[in-house]
Amino acid sequence: MKVQGSIRRRLFFQLGGIAALLSLAFFLTLRVVAENTAEATQDSILAASATAIADSLRSDNGSVSLELPYSALSMLGTVSEDRVFYHVVVSGNSLTGYADLPPPSAPPRPGSPVFDTYDYRGDEVRSVSVMRPVGSAAQSTNVVVTVAQTRLGLEATSQRITTTATGVGVGFFLLATALSLWAASSALAPIDRMTAAVTRRGPKDLRPVTAETPAELVPLVDALNSFMARLRTSLGRSEDFIAEAAHRVRTPLATVRTQAEVTHRKLNKPEHKKAIREMIRAIDESARSAGQMLDHAMVTFRADSLARDDLDLVVLMTETCDRLVPTADLKDIAIRTDFGNDPIPFQGDGILLQAALQNILDNAIKYSPEDSNISATIKVGETIRISFTDQGRGFGDTDMSRVTTRYQRGANVGDIVGSGLGLTIADEVARAHGGGIEISHNNEGIGACVCLYLPR
Amino acid sequence: MRLPLFAALAVALFSGPALAFEIEEQRIYPADPERAVFKIISTADLGVFDPIIRAFQATQPGLTIEYTVTGTTDLMHAIEVEGASFDLAISSAMDLQTKLANDGYAQSYTGAARLPSWANWRNQVFAFTQEPAVLVVSDAFFAKDDAPRTRDALIEVLRANPDRFQGRVGTYDVRTSGFGYLMATQDSRNSEAFWRLMEVMGRLDAKLYCCSGDMIRDVASGKLGLAYNVLGSYAASELATTKGFQIIELEDYVNVMLRTSLIPNTAQNTQAAYAMIDFLSRLNQRPDLVTASGLPAIDTAALQANSSLRPIRFGPGLLVFMDQLKRRNFLRNWENSLLQDK
Ligand SMILES: Nc1ncnc2c1ncn2[C@@H]1O[C@H](COP(=O)(O)OP(=O)(O)OP(=O)(O)O)[C@@H](O)[C@H]1O
Numbered sequence A: 001m002k003v004q005g006s007i008r009r010r011l012f013f014q015l016g017g018i019a020a021l022l023s024l025a026f027f028l029t030l031r032v033v034a035e036n037t038a039e040a041t042q043d044s045i046l047a048a049s050a051t052a053i054a055d056s057l058r059s060d061n062g063s064v065s066l067e068l069p070y071s072a073l074s075m076l077g078t079v080s081e082d083r084v085f086y087h088v089v090v091s092g093n094s095l096t097g098y099a100d101l102p103p104p105s106a107p108p109r110p111g112s113p114v115f116d117t118y119d120y121r122g123d124e125v126r127s128v129s130v131m132r133p134v135g136s137a138a139q140s141t142n143v144v145v146t147v148a149q150t151r152l153g154l155e156a157t158s159q160r161i162t163t164t165a166t167g168v169g170v171g172f173f174l175l176a177t178a179l180s181l182w183a184a185s186s187a188l189a190p191i192d193r194m195t196a197a198v199t200r201r202g203p204k205d206l207r208p209v210t211a212e213t214p215a216e217l218v219p220l221v222d223a224l225n226s227f228m229a230r231l232r233t234s235l236g237r238s239e240d241f242i243a244e245a246a247h248r249v250r251t252p253l254a255t256v257r258t259q260a261e262v263t264h265r266k267l268n269k270p271e272h273k274k275a276i277r278e279m280i281r282a283i284d285e286s287a288r289s290a291g292q293m294l295d296h297a298m299v300t301f302r303a304d305s306l307a308r309d310d311l312d313l314v315v316l317m318t319e320t321c322d323r324l325v326p327t328a329d330l331k332d333i334a335i336r337t338d339f340g341n342d343p344i345p346f347q348g349d350g351i352l353l354q355a356a357l358q359n360i361l362d363n364a365i366k367y368s369p370e371d372s373n374i375s376a377t378i379k380v381g382e383t384i385r386i387s388f389t390d391q392g393r394g395f396g397d398t399d400m401s402r403v404t405t406r407y408q409r410g411a412n413v414g415d416i417v418g419s420g421l422g423l424t425i426a427d428e429v430a431r432a433h434g435g436g437i438e439i440s441h442n443n444e445g446i447g448a449c450v451c452l453y454l455p456r
Numbered sequence B: 001m002r003l004p005l006f007a008a009l010a011v012a013l014f015s016g017p018a019l020a021f022e023i024e025e026q027r028i029y030p031a032d033p034e035r036a037v038f039k040i041i042s043t044a045d046l047g048v049f050d051p052i053i054r055a056f057q058a059t060q061p062g063l064t065i066e067y068t069v070t071g072t073t074d075l076m077h078a079i080e081v082e083g084a085s086f087d088l089a090i091s092s093a094m095d096l097q098t099k100l101a102n103d104g105y106a107q108s109y110t111g112a113a114r115l116p117s118w119a120n121w122r123n124q125v126f127a128f129t130q131e132p133a134v135l136v137v138s139d140a141f142f143a144k145d146d147a148p149r150t151r152d153a154l155i156e157v158l159r160a161n162p163d164r165f166q167g168r169v170g171t172y173d174v175r176t177s178g179f180g181y182l183m184a185t186q187d188s189r190n191s192e193a194f195w196r197l198m199e200v201m202g203r204l205d206a207k208l209y210c211c212s213g214d215m216i217r218d219v220a221s222g223k224l225g226l227a228y229n230v231l232g233s234y235a236a237s238e239l240a241t242t243k244g245f246q247i248i249e250l251e252d253y254v255n256v257m258l259r260t261s262l263i264p265n266t267a268q269n270t271q272a273a274y275a276m277i278d279f280l281s282r283l284n285q286r287p288d289l290v291t292a293s294g295l296p297a298i299d300t301a302a303l304q305a306n307s308s309l310r311p312i313r314f315g316p317g318l319l320v321f322m323d324q325l326k327r328r329n330f331l332r333n334w335e336n337s338l339l340q341d342k
């Protein structure tokens, strides 16, 4: 699988990017609006000051005089500690004030002041000029009043606004980013949920996914489900095949074996008899293999969806032993059971457990000499331990870790017929129930001890 | 040691024949060894400022201090027109100092954060005293509890006894005294009674003075019955040695002048100027200097305690009476009131 990018990361970065853009736009807008407002405030105070000065202009016997009102300048000092300049010009001649203050950029007309921004005496200043005709209508002179103020207060205000706007912008961005992180997570939650639902299943669970699915994922889940259905069918088919094959092989083999035995009895030459005996053995091995393969396929199939029936292990053990007593009797082997009659309850698949126990007991009988004992015990402790101890050849040099592998037989088998699937079946059944099997030497003398343990 | 040399050069450049402002007093406080020179131009008399300078010099080893005393308008002229090189300008005329700062002749010093906001303008003009303008009355004219307490009462008294007070009232000649002009203009803003008072004093043929000291002396000696708008700090320190007069803070309102310092653009030794501004703004922690100089330190609590005290506010409003037309009009009104029969 090639991992390429992450939806979560992409979502997060895209949403974060959008949030950053919005924050920036917000910041710029706030600043522009606030600065315009601050500038407009300064302009209106300046205009009020110039108007107050213009209002106190008087015509004195044809000449213009001015009684500079205190409030005209003091009002400019209420907001900030900015420097203030003014100039009053009567038809081109300086009347009072700062004579070097630059004239307005355009001649102001009555009722429409002219605002300018320029450098004066080392600082940037904002100035307003108003024009006022003074005197009688017949003999009026045009007076231009200019009032200018430095912009340090404005700068301080805009600095303050910038700080606030930055704070708000950054806060907005952080909040939006946190929200987009949350949004990305919650958008991806169904995927996480489905991933969890699928990973939680056992390795052989091929049922279709039925978890709640968002519309966007329905095609994916449909595809997955149809894929699993095909897998299930194909698995089922191969199981059928094994079962069928085993069955179809066993019946003719039985016929062939009977024929071979009849022939064996009729033949006299030792070499012919030997050949037929080998044939019979091969037939036995094939039949055994077919039977074990059928059992193994059944185990694999049933373990997929394990039944949890209420069982009594004592009953199960008794049945198993009873079933194999005839085989044991053939070799004069006594099966000593030691588990009383009190029921030992367990939840599981009875057929599988029986197959497992039968294979272990079968081994014990198979690999024991005639006239020996096998003890079968159940011990209930932290786990339930079902042990079969025999007095047979034991495992010898056999690598005990490998005997549960499929088709793996030990070095100690000699001429005993077998397919190497018995302990594999027992092991798979035990593990399907959450337990396992333990293989050891018989602690009390010769022989082997095979134990199947189950959780309580 | 380039600084003293440079300063000496500057002195050579700006002193001599070009020097147009009038030096009333000058004293050099030498340091040995001398590492830097600090030049102060001030309107405060040597007698008043001497203890402060000595105390400041004690904190600045190696600093030679040159203290030049001049009048308020001369100080303004020296810095604005002549560009004389001083490191610190100390003046009792807030309006002139404000105009200097407004017109761009002052440097900023942002370190002096200790001052209350009403005592600092643009980080360029720093107040360090608060001095009320008071009425000084002679014991020969007024018994202990007899003196008028408001301007209206003062006008009453003067109107009721024209013969007694003829030629026996004094005030500043606002045409020559910056402090007098500042107080008179503030009075004219504050109260209608001011012009009436000027009328009455004019009818009584008021004597006009250049300085508080002379007025206080004449009141103490009984030559004057009373003097209006006298610098309270001078009167208070005079009262410690001289008998024969009372100081009255009128109850309708008292103008409080702030003595200020600023660092001219031409300053060479700004470090010393910063140190001096810091030193002056901590004057309230040196009661010994307040007593020795007679200069009351900045004290917000005292102003809040007495609601009739009106500290003059910094700001462009102070520029209004600096306007040449406004000044001309004001002086014409003043002359019309005070110099009626001349
Ligand atoms: N009780 C036992 N005593 C000695 N060896 C044993 C015993 N049980 C199992 N083994 C060894 O473990 C091997 C694996 O056993 P397993 O039952 O899986 O195969 P098998 O018995 O050979 O064939 P089958 O599938 O027909 O049972 C055996 O071949 C044998 O070597």
Ligand SMILES: [Mg+2]
Binding pocket: A359, A362, A363, A418, A422, A423
């Ligand atoms: Mg076996």
